[in-house]
Amino acid sequence: MQDELIIKYIKKKKEVGMELLIDNYRGILTSIVRKHLGVLINYEEECIDDVLLSIWDNIKSFDKNKNQFKNWICAIAKYKAIDYKRKYLAKVETLDMTDEIYYIDKDLVKQETKEEVEEILSHLNEKDRELFVKHYLEDIDLETIALKSNTKVSNLYNRLSRGRKRIRENMCK
Numbered sequence: 001m002q003d004e005l006i007i008k009y010i011k012k013k014k015e016v017g018m019e020l021l022i023d024n025y026r027g028i029l030t031s032i033v034r035k036h037l038g039v040l041i042n043y044e045e046e047c048i049d050d051v052l053l054s055i056w057d058n059i060k061s062f063d064k065n066k067n068q069f070k071n072w073i074c075a076i077a078k079y080k081a082i083d084y085k086r087k088y089l090a091k092v093e094t095l096d097m098t099d100e101i102y103y104i105d106k107d108l109v110k111q112e113t114k115e116e117v118e119e120i121l122s123h124l125n126e127k128d129r130e131l132f133v134k135h136y137l138e139d140i141d142l143e144t145i146a147l148k149s150n151t152k153v154s155n156l157y158n159r160l161s162r163g164r165k166r167i168r169e170n171m172c173k
Helices: 002-009 016-039 041-061 068-087 107-120 126-137 142-148 151-170
Strands: 094-097 101-102
Touching: 002 016, 016 094, 016 126, 041 068, 041 101, 068 107, 068 126, 107 126, 107 151, 126 142, 126 151, 142 151
Parallel strands: none
Antiparallel strands: 094 101
C-alpha cells in the first residue's frame, strides 16, 4: 500500500513521494550502492542522488506487473552504482584518507568488477546469461534482442524476471 502511494505521488511529481521513498528505502539503496561502488566511497552520495533522480525521471516506466517496486528501485541503484564504478575507474588513481594516500589498482578493480558480474551471471543458463549481458551490460533494448533472436518481447521479460529471481535466490544463500 505504501509503495502504491509513493508511486502515485512521484508520477504526479509531488515531492512528498520522494520523501516517502527516502524514508522507506534510503537504507537499502545506500547499502546496494555502497556494495557495488566498493573503494569509490567519495562518489556514494552523488550516486545515491542520481539513483533518486533516475527513479523520479523514470517512474512512468515502472510496471507493477513486471516487477515489485522495491526490486525495481534496487535494480536502478545497483546498475547506477556499476555505471559509476565504470565511469570513475579511469579517473581514480588515489584516495586521500586521513593523511594517508591509498593507491588504487585500476586493473584490479576492473578485474573485481568483471568477476562479480561473472559470479552473479553464473547462476543462469547460457541463453539467459547472453540475454542479461546484451540487455543490462550492453544496453540493447528488448525489442532489438527479440527481433534478432526471433522471439517475443514478453518472453524476454519473463526470462529476465525468472533470471533475476534465480540470481536473488542464489545470492541470498
